[in-house]
Amino acid sequence: MITNENKKLAQWAMEYALKNGCQASRINLYYGSNASFEVRDMKIDRLEQASENSMSIQLFVDGRYGTYSTNRLVRQELERFIKEGIDATRYLAEDKARTLPEASRYYRGGQPDLEMNDPRYPEIQPDEKVALAMQTCDEIMGKDKRIISSSSSYSDGQDARYMIASNGFEGESQTSYYSVTGSVSIRGEGEARPESYWYDSSLYYDTLIKKGIGTKALERVMQKMGQRKVASGSYPMVVDNLNISRLLSPILNALYGSSIQQKNSFLLDKIGEKVFGENFTLTDEPHLIKSPGARYFDGEGVATQRRPIFENGILKTYYIDTYNANKMNVQPTISSPSILTMPLGKKDTNGLVAMVDRGILVTGFNGGNSNSTTGDFSFGVEGFLIENGKLTQPVSEMNITGNLLTLCNHILEIGNDPRLSSSWRIPSMLFDGVDFSGL
Amino acid sequence: MAIVGSLIAPSLLGKPLIPTGADLAVTIPFALEHFGVNESDLKKVIAAALEKGGDYADLYFEHSFRNSIGLQDGAVNNAASNIDFGMGVRVLSGDQTGYAYVENVTLEEMMKAARAAAQIATNPSASRHKVPNLTEKAIRQNYYTVQTPWDEIAIQQKMPYLQKLNDRVFALDKRVIKVMASMSDTTSHIFFCNSEGTMYYDYRPMITLSATCIMQDGTKIENSRAARAYRMGAEFLTDEVIDTVAQEAVKKTAILFQAIKPKGGEMPVVMGAGGSGILLHEAIGHAFEADFNRKNTSIFSDLLNKKICNEHINVVDDGTIPFNRGSVNIDDEGVEGQKTYIVKEGILTSYLHDRISAQHYGIASTGNGRRESFRCMPIPRMRATYMEAGNVSEEEMISTVKKGIYAANFTNGQVQIGAGDFTFFVKDGYLIEDGKLTQPIKDINIIGNGPKALADMTMVGNNYAMDNGTWTCGKDGQSCPVTCGMPSALVSKLTVGGES
Numbered sequence: 001m002i003t004n005e006n007k008k009l010a011q012w013a014m015e016y017a018l019k020n021g022c023q024a025s026r027i028n029l030y031y032g033s034n035a036s037f038e039v040r041d042m043k044i045d046r047l048e049q050a051s052e053n054s055m056s057i058q059l060f061v062d063g064r065y066g067t068y069s070t071n072r073l074v075r076q077e078l079e080r081f082i083k084e085g086i087d088a089t090r091y092l093a094e095d096k097a098r099t100l101p102e103a104s105r106y107y108r109g110g111q112p113d114l115e116m117n118d119p120r121y122p123e124i125q126p127d128e129k130v131a132l133a134m135q136t137c138d139e140i141m142g143k144d145k146r147i148i149s150s151s152s153s154y155s156d157g158q159d160a161r162y163m164i165a166s167n168g169f170e171g172e173s174q175t176s177y178y179s180v181t182g183s184v185s186i187r188g189e190g191e192a193r194p195e196s197y198w199y200d201s202s203l204y205y206d207t208l209i210k211k212g213i214g215t216k217a218l219e220r221v222m223q224k225m226g227q228r229k230v231a232s233g234s235y236p237m238v239v240d241n242l243n244i245s246r247l248l249s250p251i252l253n254a255l256y257g258s259s260i261q262q263k264n265s266f267l268l269d270k271i272g273e274k275v276f277g278e279n280f281t282l283t284d285e286p287h288l289i290k291s292p293g294a295r296y297f298d299g300e301g302v303a304t305q306r307r308p309i310f311e312n313g314i315l316k317t318y319y320i321d322t323y324n325a326n327k328m329n330v331q332p333t334i335s336s337p338s339i340l341t342m343p344l345g346k347k348d349t350n351g352l353v354a355m356v357d358r359g360i361l362v363t364g365f366n367g368g369n370s371n372s373t374t375g376d377f378s379f380g381v382e383g384f385l386i387e388n389g390k391l392t393q394p395v396s397e398m399n400i401t402g403n404l405l406t407l408c409n410h411i412l413e414i415g416n417d418p419r420l421s422s423s424w425r426i427p428s429m430l431f432d433g434v435d436f437s438g439l
Numbered sequence: 440m441a442i443v444g445s446l447i448a449p450s451l452l453g454k455p456l457i458p459t460g461a462d463l464a465v466t467i468p469f470a471l472e473h474f475g476v477n478e479s480d481l482k483k484v485i486a487a488a489l490e491k492g493g494d495y496a497d498l499y500f501e502h503s504f505r506n507s508i509g510l511q512d513g514a515v516n517n518a519a520s521n522i523d524f525g526m527g528v529r530v531l532s533g534d535q536t537g538y539a540y541v542e543n544v545t546l547e548e549m550m551k552a553a554r555a556a557a558q559i560a561t562n563p564s565a566s567r568h569k570v571p572n573l574t575e576k577a578i579r580q581n582y583y584t585v586q587t588p589w590d591e592i593a594i595q596q597k598m599p600y601l602q603k604l605n606d607r608v609f610a611l612d613k614r615v616i617k618v619m620a621s622m623s624d625t626t627s628h629i630f631f632c633n634s635e636g637t638m639y640y641d642y643r644p645m646i647t648l649s650a651t652c653i654m655q656d657g658t659k660i661e662n663s664r665a666a667r668a669y670r671m672g673a674e675f676l677t678d679e680v681i682d683t684v685a686q687e688a689v690k691k692t693a694i695l696f697q698a699i700k701p702k703g704g705e706m707p708v709v710m711g712a713g714g715s716g717i718l719l720h721e722a723i724g725h726a727f728e729a730d731f732n733r734k735n736t737s738i739f740s741d742l743l744n745k746k747i748c749n750e751h752i753n754v755v756d757d758g759t760i761p762f763n764r765g766s767v768n769i770d771d772e773g774v775e776g777q778k779t780y781i782v783k784e785g786i787l788t789s790y791l792h793d794r795i796s797a798q799h800y801g802i803a804s805t806g807n808g809r810r811e812s813f814r815c816m817p818i819p820r821m822r823a824t825y826m827e828a829g830n831v832s833e834e835e836m837i838s839t840v841k842k843g844i845y846a847a848n849f850t851n852g853q854v855q856i857g858a859g860d861f862t863f864f865v866k867d868g869y870l871i872e873d874g875k876l877t878q879p880i881k882d883i884n885i886i887g888n889g890p891k892a893l894a895d896m897t898m899v900g901n902n903y904a905m906d907n908g909t910w911t912c913g914k915d916g917q918s919c920p921v922t923c924g925m926p927s928a929l930v931s932k933l934t935v936g937g938e939s
Binding site for chain 1: 514517534536655814
């Protein structure tokens with residue numbers, strides 16, 4: 001979708017910036033289109049469609065740095081915008097750490113296509129999209145007398161990006177995406193109206209799961225009937241593959257160079273230390289074909305590579321971009337994760353549940369947060385009480401509270417069921433001794 | 440394209456002439472020129488939007504520019520600007536919506552968008568070809584009159600304030616090791632017209648200022664954040680506001696070194712005045728948004744005009760507080776900003792309506808139809824949501840609690856509209872033991888159920904306060920600026936996170 005004309009505009013903007021007082025620059029160009037159809041009770045409720053573009057210009061001026069973005073891609077306006085950006089940047093404090101990456105670290109091309117873009121994208125007709133949303137809604141509508149609202153949606157889109165940097169980087173990428181969602185509300189006990197959903201997403205239309213999404217949403221909401229709090233206490237906890245990434249995301253936040261440089265990380269000064277249990281191994285695998293999150297270069301153009309993050313509980317690396325590497329006087333790595341993988345166990349969520357005598361399966365989070373410098377967390381949860389390896393009682397309105405360092409030293413078992421439609425391929429997990437607050 | 444060049448760019452240095460909402464006579468001609476459109480083209484686009492038989496159409500034009508500066512490691516060393524420009528076409532057919540937007544505001548592109556959105560209707564024979572002449576709906580009261588537009592303030596005039604904020608935070612406590620501060624001002628020009636012949640122009644300023652403070656005490660490191668946000672011009676920048684934010688950031692961080700995680704479970708919670716309004720936002724505000732009630736999916740769907748809590752409780756969603764981050768002169772579908780009682784003397788008196796839900800219920804919209812940008816359709820959103828003051832002192836309230844929690848500062852919250860379960864994260868607070876505040880606590884989530892929590896609110900304080908922090912509400916993928924406020928209040932039972 002990036003045309004030669006688009007590329008010329010970016011190159012022109014770069015030259016214009018360099019001619020007008022800027023010593024280095026990086027330009028990002030974005031073009032995207034998207035469409036979505038929402039169905040409620042077998043009627044189209046919302047239809048949305050759009051395409052858009054934007055340009056982001058990073059300016060390095062006299063040892064100072066500013067970033068300027070606009071969706072007005074008209075040369076005359078860009079000229080003024082860039083000039084004003086350069087003028088504004090000059091007033092800032094000098095920051096010698098702001099540089100482009102060493103050119104030797106850039107991705108130089110020559111690797112096989114990651115196949116992120118579905119050639120069928122332009123072919124899928126609106127009628128087919130609507131039919132898919134209708135079919136998903138139809139799997140819910142009228143299937144139970146307690147149903148209040150049956151909804152579904154289909155959405156798709158395509159993003160194209162082009163990036164150039166003045167010290168010799170040029171790269172582009174194009175990605176398509178599709179998703180189908182079913183959601184349902186039912187009449188519960190008293191005034192309560194439990195709701196649930198299910199979805200699938202894919203880079204390719206042909207591999208998008210098109211059947212059973214509504215049915216699964218309905219099944220999930222029916223299981224919520226009669227949710228209760230159970231007694232506060234320490235329980236073994238299974239977290240399913242849909243929710244595990246949310247629980248572990250503060251770990252990734254703690255690995256960013258910006259967090260380390262600002263001393264805003266509970267994993268500060270822990271490289272080479274065994275911070276988590278022996279079974280915690282996490283790897284960044286950026287080059288998996290046809291996989292969400294795959295890429296050959298990061299937001300700075302730096303070439304990605306396979307990278308161990310944790311090996312048997314030992315922290316191996318941080319995500320350090322050029323700026324924070326310069327500031328801390330350390331070697332840069334890569335600015336952010338691409339695809340996260342873990343060695344898989346032998347059991348799926350049900351298998352993990354079967355291992356538990358008395359515990360709780362978490363199937364949804366409700367709010368909560370964590371402390372970035374200590375790793376303490378507290379999250380609202382819902383799910384099921386597990387007794388003798390079986391789900392016996394839906395639970396809700398409870399909190400889990402603890403510390404991520406402790407939690408990840410108490411992983412009893414890692415599952416085998418990561419969702420491959422997500423760039424964080426983290427399977428369900430069983431933890432020991434988690435503090436639940438309820439009754 | 441007939442765009443006034445000098446008004447397109449974020450004028451970091453220039454001084455363009457922009458009506459600031461006060462001079463109504465020039466607003467519509469200004470807006471038409473600014474967006475490069477004329478009335479006859481607008482009517483053509485509206486007609487195209489209705490050509491498949493839609494009942495109603497509106498066009499929403501937006502030009503926003505944001506300038507931010509950031510301080511890190513003692514120096515204001517980064518700046519960012521963003522320009523966002525475009526228009527959205529919405530078509531309603533009954534309660535169904537078609538929406539499309541364009542960034543390139545030419546007649547041809549607008550017609551394309553209009554025809555895409557028109558597809559929501561399927562009865563071309565009902566097409567209404569006559570679009571009435573457009574008449575300005577004047578903004579009767581401007582809740583965010585600007586004295587000094589942000590365009591008139593250059594970056595070098597803003598920088599010293601961030602530097603002062605940094606220096607003040609460091610001066611307040613020797614344990615401060617890092618300060619991250621930022622300031623971001625946004626100016627939006629909004630022009631709207633619809634198939635009923637209404638049009639308006641609104642000028643919307645916004646400023647946010649924040650400081651994150653990181654302190655080290657021995658080997659322990661803690662951080663917290665303080666912020667202020669208003670719909671105001673550059674007159675916002677004063678030494679007082681810098682000092683307030685600095686004091687607050689340090690105070691909120693320092694207390695964490697003494698704080699513990701409490702023992703969890705069900706217990707009474709005294710909500711401190713101000714930010715505790717997050718409880719209202721999550722426990723009832725969202726569930727009162729009429730899109731959920733129209734679909735019958737809110738836990739409050741059958742409770743309109745019923746008593747839901749103590750008769751001393753009055754809850755308001757208000758778009759008319761001067762300079763408030765949640766205020767709206769006129770909402771994003773042409774309805775005047777207003778103050779709406781959602782709970783009056785304990786009775787659920789009104790949902791929060793947009794055009795679609797108001798039509799569904801056969802009443803007037805409450806002016807809650809808001810959108811994140813021209814890329815989004817309006818939906819019912821809160822504005823400033825708060826509880827009016829009651830008559831109990833906070834001390835008296837605390838004295839009635841034998842064992843519980845006092846919640847002082849919050850970071851975020853969430854709700855499940857149908858089940859009613861809501862949560863909020865308490866960054867800091869205190870244990871209450873035998874009627875007194877004792878040990879500081881931190882980092883715990885509190886969870887409750889909306890109708891139950893409201894019914895369990897037994898005391899309302901006489902110390903109402905609005906929290907003017909950078910509250911941003913997310914719904915259907917759209918972010919919207921809001922605020923919340925509350926007097927201190929006692930909830931007799933909530934589930935507090937903590938150790939077992």
